[in-house]
Amino acid sequence: MSVRRVALLTAGGFAPCLSSAVGGLIGRYTEIDPDIEIIAYQHGYWGLLRGEYVQIGDAVRAKAGILHEFGGSPIGNSRVKLTNVADCVKRGLVQEGQDPLAVAAEQLKADGVDVLHTIGGDDTNTTAADLAAYLHENDYELTVVGLPKTIDNDIVPIRQSLGAWSAAEQASVFAQNVIGEHRSAPRMLIVHEVMGRACGWLTAAAGMKYREWVKDQEWVPEIGLSQDRWDIHALYVPEASIDLDAEAERLKAIMDSTGNVNIFLSEGAGVPEIIKEIEEAGGTVEKDPFGHVKLDTINPGNWFAKQFAERIGAEKVMVQKSGYFSRSARANAEDLRLIKSMTDYAVECALRGEPGVVGHDEEDGGRLKAIPFPRIAGHKAFDVSTPWYTEMLAEIGQA
Numbered sequence: 242m243s244v245r246r247v248a249l250l251t252a253g254g255f256a257p258c259l260s261s262a263v264g265g266l267i268g269r270y271t272e273i274d275p276d277i278e279i280i281a282y283q284h285g286y287w288g289l290l291r292g293e294y295v296q297i298g299d300a301v302r303a304k305a306g307i308l309h310e311f312g313g314s315p316i317g318n319s320r321v322k323l324t325n326v327a328d329c330v331k332r333g334l335v336q337e338g339q340d341p342l343a344v345a346a347e348q349l350k351a352d353g354v355d356v357l358h359t360i361g362g363d364d365t366n367t368t369a370a371d372l373a374a375y376l377h378e379n380d381y382e383l384t385v386v387g388l389p390k391t392i393d394n395d396i397v398p399i400r401q402s403l404g405a406w407s408a409a410e411q412a413s414v415f416a417q418n419v420i421g422e423h424r425s426a427p428r429m430l431i432v433h434e435v436m437g438r439a440c441g442w443l444t445a446a447a448g449m450k451y452r453e454w455v456k457d458q459e460w461v462p463e464i465g466l467s468q469d470r471w472d473i474h475a476l477y478v479p480e481a482s483i484d485l486d487a488e489a490e491r492l493k494a495i496m497d498s499t500g501n502v503n504i505f506l507s508e509g510a511g512v513p514e515i516i517k518e519i520e521e522a523g524g525t526v527e528k529d530p531f532g533h534v535k536l537d538t539i540n541p542g543n544w545f546a547k548q549f550a551e552r553i554g555a556e557k558v559m560v561q562k563s564g565y566f567s568r569s570a571r572a573n574a575e576d577l578r579l580i581k582s583m584t585d586y587a588v589e590c591a592l593r594g595e596p597g598v599v600g601h602d603e604e605d606g607g608r609l610k611a612i613p614f615p616r617i618a619g620h621k622a623f624d625v626s627t628p629w630y631t632e633m634l635a636e637i638g639q640a
């Protein structure tokens with residue numbers, strides 16, 4: 242396949258891999274064939290619909306490695322669903338009567354794009370596949386090679402999504418400071434709300450990372466600096482049911498003995514119960530263009546704090562969210578190795594005209610490959626029977 246022009250875009254929420262993945266793709270194309278043109282659409286599908294992109298010139302190619310040192314995305318993200326016509330019209334991205342999918346496809350055609358690299362979650366990558374299918378039907382061939390980005394690590398059938406390891410590590414760092422607040426008042430309840438709409442992997446992994454840090458510290462219990470006060474006392478994920486009464490009784494005993502309670506909470510835990518409570522009270526629940534509940538408007542952390550505070554006798558309550566702190570961080574060493582292998586392989590796939598989402602296929606022995614788009618799906622549930630997770634719950638007395 243002859244490749245003359247490659248386009249990049251990042252879409253959806255941030256993850257600690259976007260900047261590095263962009264740098265990795267630019268660097269690899271420059272190593273293999275610097276004559277291949279590279280453009281980057283601004284703010285994902287938002288920029289594609291508007292025809293806004295930057296040309297990747299020699300100065301950027303020479304400094305592509307610097308992008309590994311930063312989080313966020315240098316080319317910008319947005320949440321735009323091309324099949325949500327009403328939202329695209331409302332935001333002025335297309336005119337009334339236009340099909341956003343057709344507008345985006347025609348823009349790619351007008352820009353002379355041969356390969357499109359999408360760095361995003363399941364919605365981002367399956368939408369890109371729809372674009373390629375539309376163009377194929379209109380006699381224009383476009384190879385789409387996606388990279389799996391999500392801190393939730395919940396893309397089917399990909400073993401490990403880019404950025405998730407780093408986000409878990411950063412959530413632990415965040416907690417190390419927040420939980421230091423436990424002696425700012427007697428009988429303190431701290432709820433650390435972690436991102437994870439429908440999957441508890443990030444919360445569980447953040448808890449594991451945090452407890453590794455706790456176990457590695459030297460303590461001075463004689464003055465009150467003790468492991469039991471800094472440890473996690475409860476960890477809740479969407480995939481596991483929660484008996485609030487039983488947990489309140491257990492956590493009250495911990496409060497009575499240690500003087501504080503620390504909870505790690507996935508933002509998706511208990512959401513059905515919260516929605517039911519809001520709607521029964523006559524309220525409405527806001528949703529984003531993808532139909533997802535806007536979790537920041539229903540505040541799961543506050544809801545859980547309210548459920549427990551009185552029952553465990555908390556004198557002071559603190560709810561802190563690590564999401565934005567974690568998702569905009571730079572990639573750590575583990576993720577950098579994963580990004581390097583995936584971006585290099587993505588370029589290989591692009592040059593031989595092989596579409597798909599690059600990842601280690603859990604249904605094919607964990608082999609790195611371009612997984613066909615029809616097999617890509619979101620909201621892979623976290624396996625709550627995972628040994629390291631069940632061992633952690635047993636250690637904190639929650640099993």
